[in-house]
Amino acid sequence: MRTVILGAAESGVGAAILAQKKGHEVFVSDMGRIKEKYKALLNGRYLPWEEGRHTPELILNADEVIKSPGIPENAPLVLQLKAKGIPVISEIEFAARHTNAQMICITGSNGKTTTSSLIYHILRKAGLNVGLAGNIGRSLALQVAEDNHDCYVIEISSFQLDGMFDFRANVAVLLNITPDHLDHYGFCMQNYVDSKMRILRNQTADDTFIYWSGDEHIGRELERHPSPALLCSFADKREEQAVGFPAGDTLCIKAPIPFEMPLAELSLTGKHNLRNAMAAAMAALAAGAPAQAVREGLSDFPGVEHRLEKAGTVNGVHYVNDSKATNVDACYCALDSMQTPVVLIIGGLDKGNDYSQIIPLVREKCRAVVYLGADNAKLHEHFDGLGLPMADTHSMPDCVAACARLAHEGDTVLLSPCCASFDLFRNMEDRGDQFKTLVSGMLPPSR
Template sequence: MAKRLVILGGGESGVGAALLGKQKGYDVFLSDGSSLKEVYRNELQQAAIDWEEGGHTETLILNADEIVKSPGIPEKNELVKRIRAKDIPVISEIELAYRFAGDSRIVAITGSNGKTTTTSLIHHILKTGGLDAALVGNIGESFAKQVALDPKPVYVVEVSSFQLDDIDRFRPYIAVLTNITEDHLDRYEYNFNNYIASKFRIIKNQEATDYFIYNEDDEVTKASLDKFNIQSIQLPISMENENSAAFIKDGDMYIRTGEDFINMSIYDFTLKGKHNQYNTMAAGVTAATMDIRKEKIREAVQTFQNLEHRMEHVATIRGVEFINDSKATNVNSTWYALESMTKPTILILGGVDKGNDYSTMTEMVKEKVKTIICLGVDNKKIHEAFSGIVPNIIDTASAAEAAGAAFAHAEKGDVVLLSPACASFDLFKNYEDRGTQFKRAVIDL
């Protein structure tokens, strides 16, 4: 009899897992507590997969041989507790995809900040260098769907800590850890060590022929290396240690893997800001490890297009520049955004707080920010953190109101930066919706 595979959650990763499971001969059932998007409903119907929405029928779920859980469903969920009590194996979609990825090489990227940019840049360099690589995971198509519908020799996968929590055999040829800062602590019993351990699961199954690229200047990563049994070849990147696999000195980036040496000027990178220099080093080392020719790496970092909602230039109106950095959903991301500002800044901040500690931003805000525009339902914590540091703090309740207030307080030569440091679910569907509404509001000014 076919193994019964139950999928919890009918978003991009859930539907991808269902399609792959069906293709591989499982008896598949998908269950979603809320409603499915039309596009996913159609995909399930076309593949003749059984599904339900608007609630979970426990009898149809607890008879599973194995369960693929959406990364959005926490362990403290009642249904998950019952599944655990019955000892039904729970895996993530990336684990299922890995099982059927064959001999394809996998580059997996995780980290608190910079993973989407780094993932996209690695994909761009590999494509520029002539590899047939798919961009999957948290970004774009689900990994499982790609394996089912259009298998590739190389997968560049962005993975979150939630996805890593439910892996078993998932083993990337190259694992990249951009950095670790306090994020999502609400999912890890507010224990930072649990979150760190979760990120390091990316190297759990790596062997001596695999590679691990990490930021040696990141204090948390560096302090954690000895706590985990790392079998793979370590390729650290750094701006301080010239013996690293990549380092930056006097405006030049040097990449050294094996005998070969590549160097290029950081002023040629399309990505600006110190944090992006780290992202570019990580991507460059990955590409060199995949034997991409150095002129192709050089060409790719000069032609890379930045991502929407990530330090995205929207418009300059009467000498005031507007930047959409809606993807900055934690304090660290906003800190990096401010670090790359060279003009007086009006900062749009706020949303759903994930246990943010704004004190880490105090010095940066003092140095760069003249006005804070709050965009959220509850802005009390922002007022407490920055009153007395910033002369103006203004509350707004919509993207249009925020853009208008920012413009009213801006002078020629200023920059208005939407970099909220918070999740968006109080006023918006997601960070994309927040960024899109902000861009529309700016264009309408």
């Protein structure tokens, strides 16, 4: 079988290694430059590859193509493949064919990384042989090829879901569906909703589906397309249908297994993190973790890098790195959790954002707004009218310097950009790392 891999980053190289192990004839093609660490992995296994181009005669003869989630479904080469009837799937779809491990899968517009990391943290405490994969950690395919885990916690984006057909999540978590990546989905919210709901695909009565009851889309979609799985919803307060909720000062879970613990013992704070904690607890319980491991994991989880991460305090001003906030709803959650006046850093590559959702919070919470992007015109249109002090910046050094000028002692400088990072940075991690480095440089030397 000839298997072609499009994209030679984490997922693509992992898929190539697994395909080779299963006896496939493999070819890897990347339109961009392949990182040296991935070239080393390919060369060490004598896997043929190309970069800087897609050679049609080496690709259009494939029996199956495994596509990087970053390549659009409507890319010309992908359309050519589909026109020829060549299956185009995701790395996760491919990897799942070659393991019988339990799959705990998490998606949603916001909270995926925190919730996935928290579930993984709990399952490790429980002593389970578990891997962390998907949008976080090593690729699922590489772990299936080289490890022998009994279960996997998989953070799954909408792009990855689009390439999944026979994949089955034993435990599926859908945290929320809010506008994101609409530029990728024809600026049609229903297309994006349909993508997220694919996480229920192929679930059976033996499986569990965990979701937030307050989402405006999920309940409606479940009415249209009932699921045979055990449905476990969580809510911000006690509700008739919800099986997870806060009651007074206690986190209460009624299913899939009863569980309670004091809210004060949760390591993560904020309404959005309470939702993440409920989802993680329910998923871990469904996956077989005992109550004590769940309680310990929820109590000592350290949090996720680039998500409301404390970067330091300089001259009485607190700096917080929330570079993972790449859509409006994530920025809303971050602002909502702030207890001090905020200097908000916002901007980047716009994905069809509607900023009207956060304008009331910006007016209420923010002392100033600092724009950080190659093109800040849309931000000026939405936020200049609030009358707040504003700075227009196009690099992280200029941005942090502007924040230092605008912030008062006791304020919080919050990097929560609402946007993708690719206009000025390699990725959101690069954006957050540059922010932290600059803040660190302002800190007084330790004695």
